[in-house]
Structures are given as structure tokens and as C-alpha cells.
Amino acid sequence: MTFTSKIAWDDTVLPFQLDRSDIRGRVARLDGVLEQILSQHNYPAQIEALVAEMAVLTALIGQTMKLRWKLSLQVRGDGAARLIATDYYSPSQDGTPAKIRGYASFDEEKLIPGADPFSQIGNGYFAILIDQGQGTTPYQGITPISGGSLSACAETYFAQSEQIPSRFAISFGQSQRPTEKANWRAGGILLQHMPKASPFADQGGSGEAGLLNALDILDGDEGENWNRANILLDTVEELELVGPNVDPTDLLIRLFHEEQPRVFDAQPITFGCTCSSDRVRQSLSIYSARDIAHMTTDDGIVTADCQFCGAHYEFNPLTLGFEAKLDDAEKS
Structure with missing residues (x-):
């Protein structure tokens, strides 16, 4: 993809509603955020593609999080792609950006050249975790890897665990502006029907391995509305999703003008990480002095x-673990 300009909608999520169909949704565009996530590591192209798709899913789903909440998406598999993890930190206050970070772990020896990125996951699970902050118990929902894409896994999760019919359309790839190096861009649209009780909730659905899908949850006029919105979404082109020729508001009118789209305030997104030396110390507080000694390098740190994010931390081993001997003033 070759683009000539950067647009104002890059690194934003735009929420909207289709008033005629009782369907809500979001449009996401990631540019610099995705580039920062991927630039932290030298991933193979197939792993980059999985992280890019996961980042867009995280932006689309995370936009509904309340202030100061954290959303985590995680995929674990027994194939070459062992782990894909992304976090969405909702704004600390209205008007400030949300933050996204992402990471992947993979076994290079298991990578199959030329194979579809999703096939590199193998068998495993797709999980969503929502952390509402101190004093609360995090919520976690899990669904098996299925459907042929991470987007399909997310659709199954929402149908199975939340009883919310959902549909994702996502595009991603490397783009290049004149005189600049290539960088990653991604975009996507999420449609979700307002939730209702499913007649199949207790007896399984029609999806892979008996999992629920959207049409198991909807019937009658609601099913017709959902089908119509999905048919319209099927007409979207990949370049329309990633931009920059069509901004999200024009795209919504182009796709759904008969569904009476209504947009709300856009949410800016930035790359962000919450790591710190104090958090590392806390994570090591469960280890004894003997355990810490095994972690100590030949240089004594x-x-x-x-x-x-690639941040590097160094510690005096005497300051770590539950047997730490030095007080805060002496910690290095």
C-alpha cells in the first residue's frame, strides 16, 4: 500500500450506532501505535500479522471500557505462535488517550513458511480479561481457537460468553509514504447487536464444536436486521478500512446510510506501557534469597x-525477594 498523507483519524476509535437496526459499533484506525508495538521486536511476517490483528481487536473491544479499567486479550496455542497478548488501558479521565501495548512469543522452528498466519497458532484458546481496579475480582472468559481467524475467535467469544452477536471486518498491512520507510497500518469495524437471551444458551449452538454464533441468538426482525447490516459490511474494501482516502464518518455513510448511522466522540489511542522498577520488584517478591541468587548474573546484578516496551531494569540482588536485606534508601 502506498499512501500520500497521514490523516487525523489515525490512532483513533470512533463509536457509532445504527438507529434503524439497533446495532452499535466502532471504527478503528491504527498507525503509529501499531508501528510502536511491532518495532519492539523483530517478528517474522506471520507473527506480525497476528499481532496486528490482535491490536485492532483490542482497540475495537477496549473502547467500551470504563475509565481506569484494563482489558487484556490473550491467545495461547501449541503451534509456532505460542502466545499473543495485548492490553488496553482505558483513559484515566475523559478526553485523554487510551493506551495499548502488545507482545508475542513464538517458536521459530515450528513456523511453516507461506502458511496462513492463523494456522501458526494450532490448538489453544482465546481469552478476554477485564480488570476493574483495586478491590475487584478480574473477569475472565475463554473460548477455543476456532473459525479461521482471530476475529472469528472474538466473534465466537461474544456469542458464547456474552450472548452478544458480533461481527468484525479487519484489514492490516505495511504502507509507505513517499520518501519514508514502510510502516504498519491497520483498520477495522465492529458491529454488535444489543444483547438478548439466547434460546440455545443451554443446549449449544450451530457453530464449530457446538459453539454459539450470532444467528443462534437472533431471530425474526432482529435476525433480518443483523443479516442486512452484515451484507452491507461485506461490501467494505480493505483500503477503505485502513485509509487514508475515506475517513470513518464517510465510510459509515457509504456502508450504512440506510441504517441511519449516528456517531459519538472519537477516542484517541497511544502506545503505552505500565512497567516500572517497583512493579518488577513486586513480581519478584515471591522469591527467596536462594531463588534470587540463581537469577543473578556474573556481574552481580x-x-x-x-x-x-523493551525497558531494561537492573537491581542489586540483596534488595529483591521476600528476604530483601536493604531498606528503600539503599536500593539500586
Whole structure:
């Protein structure tokens, strides 16, 4: 993809509603955020594609989080792609950006050249975790890897665990502006029907391995409205999703003008990580002095690197673990 300009909608999520169909949705565009996520590691192209898709899913789903909540998406598999993890930190206050970070772990020896990125996951699960902050118990929902894409996994999750019919259309790839190096861009649309009780909730659905899908939850006029909106979404082109020739508001009118689209305030997104030396110390507080000694390098220090942002930390081993001997003033 070759683009000539950067647009104001990059790194934003635009929520909307289709008033005629009782369907809500979001449009996401990621540019610099995605580039920062992927630039932290030298991933193979197939792993980059999985992380890019996961980042867009995270932006689309995370936009509904309340202030100061955290959303985590995680995929674990027994194939070459062992782990894909993304976090969405909702704004601390209205009008400030949300933050996204992402990371992947993979087994290079298991990578199949030329194979579809999704096939590199193998068998495993797709999970969503919502952390509402101190004093609350995080919520976690899990669904098996199925459907041929991470987007399909997310659709199954919402149908199975939340009883919310959902549909994602996502596009991603490398783009290049004149005189600049290539960088990653991604975009997507999420449609969700307002939730209702499912007649199949207790007896399984018609999806893979008996999992629920959207049409198991909807019937009558609601099913017709959902089908119509999905048919319209099927007409979207990949370049329309990632931009920059069509901004999200024009795209919604182009796709859904008969459904009476109504947009709300856009949410800006930035790359962000919450790692810190204090958090690393806390994570190591469960270890004894003997355990810490095994982690100590020949130079007499304990090191830690954040897989999300690349930050490097060094510690005096005497300050770590539940047997730490030095007080805060002496910690290095």
C-alpha cells in the first residue's frame, strides 16, 4: 500500500450506532501505535500479522471500557505462535488517550513458511480479561481457537460468553509514504447487536464444536436486521478500512446510510506501557534469597526486560525477594 498523507483519524476509535437496526459499533484506525508495538521486536511476517490483528481487536473491544479499567486479550496455542497478548488501558479521565501495548512469543522452528498466519497458532484458546481496579475480582472468559481467524475467535467469544452477536471486518498491512520507510497500518469495524437471551444458551449452538454464533441468538426482525447490516459490511474494501482516502464518518455513510448511522466522540489511542522498577520488584517478591541468587548474573546484578516496551531494569540482588536485606534508601 502506498499512501500520500497521514490523516487525523489515525490512532483513533470512533463509536457509532445504527438507529434503524439497533446495532452499535466502532471504527478503528491504527498507525503509529501499531508501528510502536511491532518495532519492539523483530517478528517474522506471520507473527506480525497476528499481532496486528490482535491490536485492532483490542482497540475495537477496549473502547467500551470504563475509565481506569484494563482489558487484556490473550491467545495461547501449541503451534509456532505460542502466545499473543495485548492490553488496553482505558483513559484515566475523559478526553485523554487510551493506551495499548502488545507482545508475542513464538517458536521459530515450528513456523511453516507461506502458511496462513492463523494456522501458526494450532490448538489453544482465546481469552478476554477485564480488570476493574483495586478491590475487584478480574473477569475472565475463554473460548477455543476456532473459525479461521482471530476475529472469528472474538466473534465466537461474544456469542458464547456474552450472548452478544458480533461481527468484525479487519484489514492490516505495511504502507509507505513517499520518501519514508514502510510502516504498519491497520483498520477495522465492529458491529454488535444489543444483547438478548439466547434460546440455545443451554443446549449449544450451530457453530464449530457446538459453539454459539450470532444467528443462534437472533431471530425474526432482529435476525433480518443483523443479516442486512452484515451484507452491507461485506461490501467494505480493505483500503477503505485502513485509509487514508475515506475517513470513518464517510465510510459509515457509504456502508450504512440506510441504517441511519449516528456517531459519538472519537477516542484517541497511544502506545503505552505500565512497567516500572517497583512493579518488577513486586513480581519478584515471591522469591527467596536462594531463588534470587540463581537469577543473578556474573556481574552481580539481576536484570529484567519488559517484553512489551523493551525497558531494561537492573537491581542489586540483596534488595529483591521476600528476604530483601536493604531498606528503600539503599536500593539500586
